[in-house]
Amino acid sequence: MKRTIFSNQLLPWLLLAPQLIITFVFFLWPAAQAVRQSFLREDAFGTRTSFVGLENFAYLLQSPEYFNSLKVTAIFAVSVTVLSMGMALLLAIAVDRMIRSTRVYTTLLVWPYAVAPAVAGILWWFIFNPTIGIMPYVLAQVGYDWNHISSKTDAMMLVVIASAWKQISYNFLFFLAGLQSIPGSLREAAAIDGAGPVRRFFDITFPLLSPTTFFLLVVNIVYAMFDTFGVIDATTEGGPAQATNIMVYKVYFDGFIGQNIGSSAAQSVVLMILVLILTVVQFRFVEKKVAY
Amino acid sequence: MIRYSTASAVALIASLGAANAETTIDWWHAMGGELGTKLEEIVQGFNDSQEDYKVVPSYKGTYPETMTAAIAAFRAKQQPTIVQVFEVGTGTMMAAQGAVVPVHQLMEEHGEGFDPSAFLPSVVGYYTDSEGNMLSMPFNSSTPILYYNKTVFEKAGLDPETPPKTWAEVEEFSKKIMESGAASCGFTTGWISWIQTENFSAWHNQPIGTMENGFGGLDARLSVNGPVQVKHWGNLKTWADEGLFKYGGPVGGDNAAPMFYSQDCAMIMNSSASRAGVIANATDFELGFGMLPYYDDVEGAPQNSIIGGATLWVLSGKSDEEYEAAAAFFSYLSSPEVQADWASFSGYLPITSAAGEQMQDFYAENPGADTGIKQITLNEPTENSKGLRFGNYVQIRGIIDEEFEQLLSGDKDAQGALDSVVERGDALLEEFQNQNQ
Numbered sequence: 001m002k003r004t005i006f007s008n009q010l011l012p013w014l015l016l017a018p019q020l021i022i023t024f025v026f027f028l029w030p031a032a033q034a035v036r037q038s039f040l041r042e043d044a045f046g047t048r049t050s051f052v053g054l055e056n057f058a059y060l061l062q063s064p065e066y067f068n069s070l071k072v073t074a075i076f077a078v079s080v081t082v083l084s085m086g087m088a089l090l091l092a093i094a095v096d097r098m099i100r101s102t103r104v105y106t107t108l109l110v111w112p113y114a115v116a117p118a119v120a121g122i123l124w125w126f127i128f129n130p131t132i133g134i135m136p137y138v139l140a141q142v143g144y145d146w147n148h149i150s151s152k153t154d155a156m157m158l159v160v161i162a163s164a165w166k167q168i169s170y171n172f173l174f175f176l177a178g179l180q181s182i183p184g185s186l187r188e189a190a191a192i193d194g195a196g197p198v199r200r201f202f203d204i205t206f207p208l209l210s211p212t213t214f215f216l217l218v219v220n221i222v223y224a225m226f227d228t229f230g231v232i233d234a235t236t237e238g239g240p241a242q243a244t245n246i247m248v249y250k251v252y253f254d255g256f257i258g259q260n261i262g263s264s265a266a267q268s269v270v271l272m273i274l275v276l277i278l279t280v281v282q283f284r285f286v287e288k289k290v291a292y
Numbered sequence: 293m294i295r296y297s298t299a300s301a302v303a304l305i306a307s308l309g310a311a312n313a314e315t316t317i318d319w320w321h322a323m324g325g326e327l328g329t330k331l332e333e334i335v336q337g338f339n340d341s342q343e344d345y346k347v348v349p350s351y352k353g354t355y356p357e358t359m360t361a362a363i364a365a366f367r368a369k370q371q372p373t374i375v376q377v378f379e380v381g382t383g384t385m386m387a388a389q390g391a392v393v394p395v396h397q398l399m400e401e402h403g404e405g406f407d408p409s410a411f412l413p414s415v416v417g418y419y420t421d422s423e424g425n426m427l428s429m430p431f432n433s434s435t436p437i438l439y440y441n442k443t444v445f446e447k448a449g450l451d452p453e454t455p456p457k458t459w460a461e462v463e464e465f466s467k468k469i470m471e472s473g474a475a476s477c478g479f480t481t482g483w484i485s486w487i488q489t490e491n492f493s494a495w496h497n498q499p500i501g502t503m504e505n506g507f508g509g510l511d512a513r514l515s516v517n518g519p520v521q522v523k524h525w526g527n528l529k530t531w532a533d534e535g536l537f538k539y540g541g542p543v544g545g546d547n548a549a550p551m552f553y554s555q556d557c558a559m560i561m562n563s564s565a566s567r568a569g570v571i572a573n574a575t576d577f578e579l580g581f582g583m584l585p586y587y588d589d590v591e592g593a594p595q596n597s598i599i600g601g602a603t604l605w606v607l608s609g610k611s612d613e614e615y616e617a618a619a620a621f622f623s624y625l626s627s628p629e630v631q632a633d634w635a636s637f638s639g640y641l642p643i644t645s646a647a648g649e650q651m652q653d654f655y656a657e658n659p660g661a662d663t664g665i666k667q668i669t670l671n672e673p674t675e676n677s678k679g680l681r682f683g684n685y686v687q688i689r690g691i692i693d694e695e696f697e698q699l700l701s702g703d704k705d706a707q708g709a710l711d712s713v714v715e716r717g718d719a720l721l722e723e724f725q726n727q728n729q
Contacts, residue, residue, distance in 0.1 A: 043727045044384050045391040046367045059723075065716075131550045149541040150700050239542050241697040257356050258687040259363065259384060260723065 031272060037265035044259035056266035065242060066250075066267075073225060073246045076160060080224040084164035085216055088171030093201075095172075096179040106176065113169035117227065121234025124162035148236065152243035155236045159244050162235060163228045171216050178212035179205065218282045226275070247271055315613040316346045317621070318372035322358040322602065323432070324351060330637050338624045345617035347374075355381070355602065356686065362607065366391055371607045373614050374621070376431060378602045380685040382419060383506065385605050386427060387683055387728040393606040393615065395622065396425040402612070403619035410644045411626070414596060414668040418679030419603050422507055428603035429622050432640040434565035435597045436487040437663045438585065442578035444558040447474035455559075455582025459527065462559070462585045466536040469558045478536040479559035480552060482545035485692040486600050487561050487584075488528065489516060494677035495584055496520050497592035506681040510725045514688075514717045517710035520590055526706035529699050539700055542693035549573070563600065564664030567639035581660030583667050595677045597667045601640060641665055683724030688717045 038056055042049045060066045095105050112120070128135045128148060136146040148154040182205060190200045206213075229248050232238060238245035238253060245253070251271065255264025323331045328351055335349045352358040355378035362375040377385055385392055399406035408416075408426055419428045442452035448469040456462045466478020481487055493500045498520045503512035531537035538557055540548025545562075552560040553573040561584060562570070571579060586593040604625075606618050624630060631647030634640065636654045641664055648665060655662040671677075682688060692713055699709040 041727055043388060044363050045388040047388060047390040048728065129547075131547045131554070149547060150539055150697060152701065237542075239694070239697070241694040241701070253690075254687075256360050258684060259360075260684065260687075260727075262727075263723075 034265045034268045034272070037261055038269045039262075040265075041262045044261075052262070056262045057270075059263060060266055060270070065245075068242055069245050069247050069250045072156075072242070072244060075156065076163075076228075076244070076246050077221050077224040079156075079160045080163045080167065080228070081217060081220040083160060084167040084220060085171050085213070087164070088168045088216075089175050091168070091172050092175035092179055093205075095176055106173075109172050110169045112166050115166060117163075117166065117230030118234045120162055120166045121231040124158060124165070124231075125235045128158050148240075150240055152240060155240055155244050159228070159232055159235055162231045163224060166231075167220060167223055171220065174212050174216055175209070178209045182208045214285065215282075218278065222275070222278055226271075314346050315344065315617045316348060317374065317610075317614050317617045319347050319349045319374040319376070319604070319621075320352045320358055320362055320372045321349055321376040322352060322355045322378070323376070324353075327432075327638055330634065334625070334630060334634060337630070338621055341624065342620070345620055347617070347621050359384075366607060366609075369609065371609060373610050373618050374604050374606055376602045377428070377605050379418060379600050379679075380689060382428070382603070383681050383683040383685050383724070386421070386681065387510065387724070391608055392427075393608050394421075394425060394427045395429050395604075395606065396427070398606050398615055398619055399426075399622065401619075402616045403623055406619075406623065410646060412641075412643060412645060412648070412669070414673050415599055415641060415643045417673055418599055422504075428605045429625065430599075430603045430643045431601075431625065432565070432634075432638065433599040433601040433603075433643060434563045434640050435599050435664045435668050436483065436491050436561050436584060437564045437667065438559060438561050438582040439552065439570050440559040440580045440582060441475070441552070441555060441574075442580045444469060444474045444555060444577065445580070448472040448558075452578065452580065455580055456585055457583075458588045459524070459585045460588070463527075463531065463536065466531070466558070470535065475555055475558040476535070477538045477551065477557040478531070479561070480538045480540050480545070480548045480557040481560060482540060482548045482562040482566075483600075484539075484542070484545070484696045485689040488524070488696075489521065489692055490680060491584065491597050492524055493518075493521060494596065494598045494679075495586055495594050496590045497595040497674055497676050498590075499676045500680055501682060504675040505679065507675070507678065510683065510721075510728060512682065513721055514682075514714045516692075516717075517707065517714050520587070522706045522710055524587070525696070525699060525710060528696075529706060532700055539696075542697070543689070564641070565601065565639040567661065579660075581663045583663060594670060596670045596673055597664075598677060598679050599641065599668060636661075639664075641668065682717075682721060683728065684720040687720055688713075691716045691720075 039051060039053060040049055041052045041055070091109060095102055095109070098105065115123070127133050128146065130136050130147045130149060139146045146154055148158045186204050186208075187200050190204050195203065225246070226248055228246065229252065232244060232246060232249045233252075236244045238249050247267065248271065251264050251267045254260045254267065258264075319335070321328070321331060332349055335347050339346050350372075352361045355376075358375065359377050359381050362371060362377075365371045396408065411426070411430070415430050415433050416426055418433075419430060420426055438455055440455050445452040445465075448465075449472060450465055450468060456465050462479060469475050469478050490500060493516065498518050499505060500516040500521075501512050501514045503509055506512040528537055532539060538548075538551055540546065540551065548557075548560055549562065549566065549570070551557045552570070555577060560570075583594070584597060604622070606615070610618075626644055628644060628646040628650050631642045631644055632650040632654070635642040635647060636651060636658075639661070642648045642651055651662075673679075695704070695709040695713045695716075698704045698712070699706060704712065
């Protein structure tokens with residue numbers, strides 16, 4: 001293999017510079033600021049600042065609201081992941097079995113992914129609005145009184161549905177690609193041995209899909225935990241009674257609405273650590289298991 | 293597009309010619325839609341009335357967004373001269389002593405013929421320090437009133453000209469309305485925090501916090517879990533269970549007004565500034581106005597209601613010329629003509645007695661439009677009904693909503709919910725006190 005040798009030591013750095021600058025300005029510098037702020041206590045205008053050590057973190061650990069937020073985030077992330085991956089897998093299997101019009105269905109199913117989270121949130125907010133929405137009207141016919149403004153369960157269901165709906169497209173594409181890369185001969189051989197469709201799915205297809213599944217699992221959890229701010233802000237704003245106040249939303253609310261910058265920074269540092277853990281998990285396991 | 297850029301080029305050249313002598317100041321505000329258009333009209337009127345100063349209004353989104361933008365701009369030393377801040381941001385703005393220029397100081401130094409006594413005490417009282425000095429300039433102030441559906445009242449066999457005066461009547465009327473099938477719910481409300489907690493307390497002359505509702509200093513704490521408030525929240529829960537009352541959601545209660553417009557609920561308590569909107573939407577029924585209901589067994593009720601809305605704060609770090617411009621603009625804003633025009637257009641309260649007098653004709657032609665002003669001037673404000681001043685209050689309002697929701701869902705009783713409001717709110721007040729000492 002031919003190796004390119006740069007005689008100029010500066011050129012590689014110059015070529016890298018745009019990426020490095022962007023990383024520094026938009027990732028490293030704000031992250032460092034957040035870490036710094038998490039040790040400070042400051043009024044809104046920044047006229048009085050004092051160093052308080054770990055007090056902001058200690059306050060978080062004593063706060064029942066923060067633990068509620070952790071719990072809500074866990075429930076939310078797991079529900080979104082299970083729902084969006086489950087639905088996507090079903091759809092992918094259905095499309096995989098289709099002989100004609102596979103492309104048309106694939107295209108149609110990918111559309112929601114192009115919708116911005118805030119728009120998706122508004123869309124579902126309208127559909128489920130207790131006063132003017134169509135779904136509460138339909139649900140009322142079967143005797144269910146839908147009201148995500150006062151019911152914590154309804155609110156959680158709403159944000160889970162809105163967030164999962166958007167992510168189904170993405171999962172669907174990966175599952176479909178995964179399914180299509182499984183050689184047909186394996187399933188045929190199982191069929192000849194007398195295995196039914198269900199048996200074939202669980203013994204052949206699902207294990208061979210596992211790298212894709214694991215990859216999607218990590219991506220979806222990350223999505224649900226960090227990328228759903230728009231959905232929450234457009235639908236429930238964390239309510240009722242903090243029932244949908246996931247960690248990312250709480251960082252925003254405490255910092256930007258409540259002007260409590262120290263606590264907000266401490267929360268984002270905790271989130272940063274969580275992202276780190278998730279990234280390590282992804283690299284340790286996904287890299288090993290995915291068969292490219 | 294070409295026409296637009298030509299026009300702006302012409303405007304640019306024109307402004308270059310005039311820019312020499314003019315001092316330009318920025319005003320960041322949160323008035324969208326028709327109110328925003330009206331606001332720009334008022335500013336235009338000021339800019340046209342003289343040649344020394346020019347005010348440039350910029351719409352910055354919702355109240356919290358505008359306040360956040362101004363704070364971020366201040367930290368980056370790019371702050372506007374004037375910023376509109378909602379009433380619950382008052383505690384934060386006041387505590388930031390190095391960041392704001394109090395209006396009384398601005399007017400003393402740069403304003404001519406400024407008379408603080410011309411302002412309505414019940415409006416400016418909310419925005420004065422403990423010595424009675426005005427800290428910010430009230431711009432849009434409103435107070436909650438009762439709107440009711442006369443058509444439904446008539447169908448239910450009630451007198452359409454008599455709104456309920458007391459909460460006992462609200463209950464009685466609501467039952468009649470529901471039993472007769474005239475509407476499916478008796479009443480709803482916007483703003484559980486502002487209307488059913490803060491205004492409710494002032495209206496019944498009950499404190500919501502220690503040290504004159506926080507006016508006395510940063511070590512004030514909440515005391516909203518008194519027997520009168522507990523009784524009222526408990527009743528709201530009972531009425532919600534019976535279907536007499538329907539909850540319209542947290543913060544402003546987005547779903548409350550639609551329930552009133554669709555005639556599901558026969559009464560709504562909401563801001564006097566939503567008058568124009570209510571009239572526009574009350575197309576299928578006759579609309580009536582009334583004062584907030586009270587419990588007649590509480591001594592001193594009804595006292596007076598308190599205001600909401602926003603005021604204009606002047607930020608520090610600007611030049612003397614800019615402050616002169618701001619002072620001139622404030623004099624213009626508080627003139628009776630401008631005030632009367634703005635108040636009759638928007639439904640907000642006039643802030644000076646002179647403007648109130650100018651509006652007498654308007655009130656005569658528009659029955660019910662003076663309900664708000666009558667309510668805030670009903671009695672001389674006491675230390676319980678002057679207003680409130682707490683730090684971190686945006687979050688405390690959130691806590692009030694959350695605990696009310698806990699009450700509705702049956703997780704807590706009224707005493708428990710209000711005790712939690714006090715406990716959680718006090719933690720935030722303590723945090724705020726630590727930040728600002």
